[in-house]
Amino acid sequence: MLLPRLNNQMALAAMLASTAGTAVAFQVNSFIPKQRYATSLQMATVNPDVVTKKEYEDICGVNFDDQSLEQRLQRTSFLYPKHVEVIEDFAPVVNEMVDDILLETGEASWQPQDFLPDMSKENWEEGVKDLREQASCIPDDVLVVLIGDMVTEEALPTYQTLLNTFEGCDDPTGTTESAWARWSRGWTSEENRHGDLLNKYLYLGGRCDMRSVEVTIQHLITSGFNPGAQKDPYRGFVYTSFQERATKISHGNVGKLAREAGDKNLAQICARIAGDEARHEKAYQRFVTEILQRDADGVIKVFADMMRGQIVMPAELMTDGKDKDLYENFSAVAQDLGVYTALDYADIIKHLVDHWKLEDLTGLSGEAEKDREYLCRLPDRYRKLAERSMNRKKKVTEDVIPTRSFNWIYGRQV
Numbered sequence: 001m002l003l004p005r006l007n008n009q010m011a012l013a014a015m016l017a018s019t020a021g022t023a024v025a026f027q028v029n030s031f032i033p034k035q036r037y038a039t040s041l042q043m044a045t046v047n048p049d050v051v052t053k054k055e056y057e058d059i060c061g062v063n064f065d066d067q068s069l070e071q072r073l074q075r076t077s078f079l080y081p082k083h084v085e086v087i088e089d090f091a092p093v094v095n096e097m098v099d100d101i102l103l104e105t106g107e108a109s110w111q112p113q114d115f116l117p118d119m120s121k122e123n124w125e126e127g128v129k130d131l132r133e134q135a136s137c138i139p140d141d142v143l144v145v146l147i148g149d150m151v152t153e154e155a156l157p158t159y160q161t162l163l164n165t166f167e168g169c170d171d172p173t174g175t176t177e178s179a180w181a182r183w184s185r186g187w188t189s190e191e192n193r194h195g196d197l198l199n200k201y202l203y204l205g206g207r208c209d210m211r212s213v214e215v216t217i218q219h220l221i222t223s224g225f226n227p228g229a230q231k232d233p234y235r236g237f238v239y240t241s242f243q244e245r246a247t248k249i250s251h252g253n254v255g256k257l258a259r260e261a262g263d264k265n266l267a268q269i270c271a272r273i274a275g276d277e278a279r280h281e282k283a284y285q286r287f288v289t290e291i292l293q294r295d296a297d298g299v300i301k302v303f304a305d306m307m308r309g310q311i312v313m314p315a316e317l318m319t320d321g322k323d324k325d326l327y328e329n330f331s332a333v334a335q336d337l338g339v340y341t342a343l344d345y346a347d348i349i350k351h352l353v354d355h356w357k358l359e360d361l362t363g364l365s366g367e368a369e370k371d372r373e374y375l376c377r378l379p380d381r382y383r384k385l386a387e388r389s390m391n392r393k394k395k396v397t398e399d400v401i402p403t404r405s406f407n408w409i410y411g412r413q414v
Helices: 005-025 053-060 066-074 081-089 091-101 124-135 140-154 156-163 179-205 210-223 233-261 264-308 326-337 342-355 366-396
Strands: none
Touching: 081 091, 081 233, 081 264, 091 179, 091 264, 124 179, 124 264, 140 179, 140 210, 140 233, 140 326, 156 179, 156 210, 179 210, 179 264, 233 264, 233 326, 233 342, 264 342, 264 366, 342 366
């Protein structure tokens, strides 16, 4: 029923009058100095003369002060509420890893400078000369793979951003003391050393176009990275379990090639980085083990779904602004050298199936059991496909070995 125009106006006036007092109650207090107005959420307080603290909590659900910020943020809805509940349940395990097992900080931790000439010493030139003499032995194809690995490591800001998209694992304030936030920051601090060290080694080695390399790093960070985790912590930890092992394999194999070429310094650098990746791999695989103990059906479904697609490599959007096929060319060189191959991909799947003891897993739902059987058969199937593909490629290139030029090394061909 429509009211006369005059009655509408009168009703509106009454509504405004009745809500004015309530609105005042939720305004920033007038006694707060202006310079502090926008510096903290705790400045937005409740006027106790108008509404009590209890009434405010009843309306909003939580206090509106800095101490309860995390609680307020947690009141938002999750896409995967069960998954969040599961990972919160084993937060003590995460704290244990941060404190006692995985992350070293301060003077106890290794730093890039431990492997580089000390430029503050009077004999710094001798240190640089020795590094360059050893680096001169590295073949161009190995150098290209090393640069690609370094570029991948330098895109670390993208990977920390990814970690903070996993529901229940984020760091909402930047200094949150939850187990997952501490893990994210600690993991990032360790990974940060890898790109720093390789970048400085390549700079001092003097054999690559560092500006071209730096352009590639900037492009990669700008382009971003989407591994298909979809904000799901289950997907995120299956992905990181796979990827940390892949990175460990790549750095380890580059180190072996460096040692064979005569660069003991680079061999030691790669071994140290591979060691970090091994510890991180152990952590992420432990996280999935904990999930399996609480929600086997859920994580098996996720693992199988991811394997029916393909694990996205973190540098797939790599470009130097000139070579549109840079990532494919870099990957091909790594494959030719045996640094990281399709067989490694199959072996990683096999390792995860064995590590999580999927062959012996029982008590699953009908659908999850089908996924488990698929996962257990997958390593052998993928290995056969990889061998067939590599054999075909070998036959094609027996007569003509393809060469690729890289701006990273001033256009030289490998």
